[in-house]
Amino acid sequence: xxxxxxxxxxxxxxxxxxxxxxxxxxxxxxxxxxxxxxxxxxxxxxxxxxxxxxxxxxxxxxxxxxxxxxxxxxxxxxxxxxxxxxxxxxxxxxxxxxxxxxxxxxxxxxxxxxxxxxxxxxxxxxxxxxxxxxxxxxxxxxxxxxxxxxxxxxxxxxxxxxxxxxxxxxxxxxxxxxxxxxxxxxxxxxxxxxxxxxxxxxxxxxxxxxxxxxxxxxxxxxxxxxxxxxxxxxxxxxxxxxxxxxxxxxxxxxxxxxxxxxxxxxxxxxxxxxxxxxxxxxxxxxxxxxxxxxxxxxxxxxxxxxxxxxxxxxxxxxxxxxxxxxxxxxxxxxxxxxxxxxxxxxxxxxxxxxxxxxxxxx
Amino acid sequence: xxxxxxxxxxxxxxxxxxxxxxxxxxxxxxxxxxxxxxxxxxxxxxxxxxxxxxxxxxxxxxxxxxxxxxxxxxxxxxxxxxxxxxxxxxxxxxxxxxxxxxxxxxxxxxxxxxxxxxxxxxxxxxxxxxxxxxxxxxxxxxxxxxxxxxxxxxxxxxxxxxxxxxxxxxxxxxxxxxxxxxxxxxxxxxxxxxxxxxxxxxxxxxxxxxxxxxxxxxxxxxxxxxxxxxxxxxxxxxxxxxxxxxxxxxxxxxxxxxxxxxxxxxxxxxxxxxxxxxxxxxxxxxxxxxxxxxxxxxxxxxxxxxxxxxxxxxxxxxxxxxxxxxxxxxxxxxxxxxxxxxxxxxxxxxxxxxxxxxxxxx
Numbered sequence: 001x002x003x004x005x006x007x008x009x010x011x012x013x014x015x016x017x018x019x020x021x022x023x024x025x026x027x028x029x030x031x032x033x034x035x036x037x038x039x040x041x042x043x044x045x046x047x048x049x050x051x052x053x054x055x056x057x058x059x060x061x062x063x064x065x066x067x068x069x070x071x072x073x074x075x076x077x078x079x080x081x082x083x084x085x086x087x088x089x090x091x092x093x094x095x096x097x098x099x100x101x102x103x104x105x106x107x108x109x110x111x112x113x114x115x116x117x118x119x120x121x122x123x124x125x126x127x128x129x130x131x132x133x134x135x136x137x138x139x140x141x142x143x144x145x146x147x148x149x150x151x152x153x154x155x156x157x158x159x160x161x162x163x164x165x166x167x168x169x170x171x172x173x174x175x176x177x178x179x180x181x182x183x184x185x186x187x188x189x190x191x192x193x194x195x196x197x198x199x200x201x202x203x204x205x206x207x208x209x210x211x212x213x214x215x216x217x218x219x220x221x222x223x224x225x226x227x228x229x230x231x232x233x234x235x236x237x238x239x240x241x242x243x244x245x246x247x248x249x250x251x252x253x254x255x256x257x258x259x260x261x262x263x264x265x266x267x268x269x270x271x272x273x274x275x276x277x278x279x280x281x282x283x284x285x286x287x288x289x290x291x292x293x294x295x296x297x298x299x300x301x302x303x304x305x306x307x308x309x310x311x312x313x314x315x316x317x318x319x320x321x322x323x324x325x326x327x328x329x330x331x332x333x334x335x336x337x338x339x340x341x342x343x344x345x346x347x348x349x350x351x352x353x354x355x356x357x358x359x360x361x362x
Numbered sequence: 363x364x365x366x367x368x369x370x371x372x373x374x375x376x377x378x379x380x381x382x383x384x385x386x387x388x389x390x391x392x393x394x395x396x397x398x399x400x401x402x403x404x405x406x407x408x409x410x411x412x413x414x415x416x417x418x419x420x421x422x423x424x425x426x427x428x429x430x431x432x433x434x435x436x437x438x439x440x441x442x443x444x445x446x447x448x449x450x451x452x453x454x455x456x457x458x459x460x461x462x463x464x465x466x467x468x469x470x471x472x473x474x475x476x477x478x479x480x481x482x483x484x485x486x487x488x489x490x491x492x493x494x495x496x497x498x499x500x501x502x503x504x505x506x507x508x509x510x511x512x513x514x515x516x517x518x519x520x521x522x523x524x525x526x527x528x529x530x531x532x533x534x535x536x537x538x539x540x541x542x543x544x545x546x547x548x549x550x551x552x553x554x555x556x557x558x559x560x561x562x563x564x565x566x567x568x569x570x571x572x573x574x575x576x577x578x579x580x581x582x583x584x585x586x587x588x589x590x591x592x593x594x595x596x597x598x599x600x601x602x603x604x605x606x607x608x609x610x611x612x613x614x615x616x617x618x619x620x621x622x623x624x625x626x627x628x629x630x631x632x633x634x635x636x637x638x639x640x641x642x643x644x645x646x647x648x649x650x651x652x653x654x655x656x657x658x659x660x661x662x663x664x665x666x667x668x669x670x671x672x673x674x675x676x677x678x679x680x681x682x683x684x685x686x687x688x689x690x691x692x693x694x695x696x697x698x699x700x701x702x703x704x705x706x707x708x709x710x711x712x713x714x715x716x717x718x719x720x721x722x723x724x
Contacts, residue, residue, distance in 0.1 A: 090452075090523075156526075156527040156531065157525075157527050158524075158525065158526045158527055158531055158535065159524075159525045160522055160523070160524050160525075160535070161452075161522070161523035161524075162520075162521075162522050162523075163519075163520065163521045163522075164518075164520045165518040165519050165520055169518065169520055172542055173520065173522070173539060173542050173543075176538045176539065176541070176542050177535060177538065177539065179538070180534055180535050180538050181535075
């Protein structure tokens with residue numbers, strides 16, 4: 001068990017947004033709720049997966065919906081607590097800890113405030129090792145943990161307790177409730193035992209995010225190259241460097257969807273990169289050729305600040321690095337690719353690990 | 363307390379479909395589930411409103427969605443029990459009785475099977491004295507009873523427990539869940555005490571429906587005029603007699619909507635009647651003049667059989683009587699008309715009680 005201070009939270013929010021691969025929400029908004037909890041005198045305690053007893057109950061917590069809406073409809077902070085309480089009361093058992101379901105500027109930090117206010121620790125783990133747009137796109141799902149019973153809440157104190165026949169139905173119904181809530185919902189879901197957690201979660205995602213955030217900050221302070229530091233900590237690859245010349249964006253079906261066009265600069269001059277997104281960046285196509293795709297991570301970093309650019313904030317004129325980071329091996333299995341490979345998202349693309357694509361290019 | 367036999371159920375289903383004013387579902391399908399419960403050895407017991415103790419818990423049960431979908435997707439019978447159990451377990455109190463929320467071929471009879479299988483009586487009352495398309499269109503709502511906590515279930519055993527900030531939000535979110543369920547949901551809602559029931563419910567709707575159904579059957583058997591018998595029992599008015607020459611129908615937003623065009627025959631020859639519906643018949647316009655509107659009841663009866671024609675079954679070629687029946691006085695208050703008057707449904711029509719319109723025509 002370790003406690004997080006403000007600097008840890010700032011690092012976590014930035015690093016998680018890098019792993020959020022365009023989604024998972026804005027790191028600035030994310031850190032606010034957690035820092036506010038500290039300011040109110042709450043403690044934020046983090047435990048490792050192996051510290052969680054096998055029979056303990058863990059309930060992840062998160063925001064759901066389009067990040068383009070969340071930035072305009074900032075939560076009161078009580079919504080997610082409301083969802084968490086609704087589910088834990090329904091289960092009627094003592095809850096040992098909460099945790100994130102994904103890595104992202106918001107969804108890595110929201111559970112911190114939940115844990116703080118409920119007086120329970122946050123498990124250093126998640127169910128994606130990145131961000132994904134749909135509820136069943138988790139390593140929990142791949143390993144047989146069910147999304148429901150799940151609770152959803154909004155800022156009007158509307159709450160829903162959902163039990164579905166499978167995880168796809170959970171996504172299908174919860175997504176619509178999210179839309180009727182006005183585009184965002186606050187959720188508690190995937191209740192699981194410590195034993196299930198150890199099998200199904202990706203351990204250490206929060207620690208990795210903190211390291212990534214710290215690397216960016218420290219290298220900037222020492223006038224070093226933060227992009228190199230990020231690539232080093234994440235085992236990532238530089239994919240492109242350029243200026244954003246067009247963003248097509250539509251909020252449909254409760255998601256932020258669109259394409260980002262980037263024109264190369266410096267050594268990439270004359271080349272073009274197209275990035276497709278659905279909340280998260282999904283596929284990067286350089287001059288007609290796929291150079292990275294889900295489930296591997298594609299992240300845009302601001303050329304000057306090295307801060308991650310999320311899909312709801314991306315706009316014309318930004319100069320950015322585009323980097324690719326290998327996903328968890330759990331995503332590279334047959335089941336993993338079926339759940340979150342490029343074909344699931346409608347792309348006629350055979351997934352190739354980014355290391356292979358980049359190795360072949362050198 | 364009295365028990366219903368098969369004949370009572372047949373009468374109830376037909377009479378309730380007359381009060382269902384085009385909605386509330388098909389009486390044939392409705393009676394099947396109740397008669398099946400009798401065949402399985404269950405008892406169906408009905409209590410009067412005044413028999414219910416003030417502190418007893420009553421939970422109404424119903425089907426929700428488009429009747430055009432229900433007739434093609436016939437329920438297994440376990441869905442509504444599932445919804446009922448979900449809500450009663452959540453409330454954690456003994457349930458004294460169930461009851462219908464509206465009068466209709468399906469929604470008056472589904473609660474019979476629920477009561478039978480749960481071993482509790484059904485209260486002879488409802489919350490509309492007719493059928494209406496939306497959840498907040500009840501005398502419960504007018505009298506301050508809340509729709510939620512409410513449970514919804516489908517045939518895949520998906521269940522939702524909903525708590526909303528008001529009754530309009532309950533309709534808004536439940537309607538969408540119904541759509542995602544595939545067009546129909548099975549619901550338990552408006553949990554209330556005996557004391558609330560006595561203030562907010564319309565008493566005797568089931569008994570009235572049984573009388574109407576019996577009147578149709580008995581007059582047909584004695585070669586009398588069943589239409590006159592219906593008008594007599596219901597204090598209703600003959601509005602029109604004609605042949606259906608066109609039906610425009612669309613299933614949108616989870617509702618069956620459309621218009622029915624009827625060409626006059628016999629003494630109505632040369633005249634035309636247009637009936638607008640949204641699950642239920644809402645407005646009847648004769649040669650451009652409104653002759654009946656919500657919240658008063660507008661019902662089509664088959665010219666030969668005197669059986670009510672529901673909006674999902676209405677089609678070209680039927681010859682029918684159109685009758686109008688005065689609604690409960692609770693609907694004629696300012697609050698009642700605000701909730702279910704013609705203006706709520708988007709018609710620029712000032713509501714006039716059908717007795718006034720008909721009186722003025724004589």
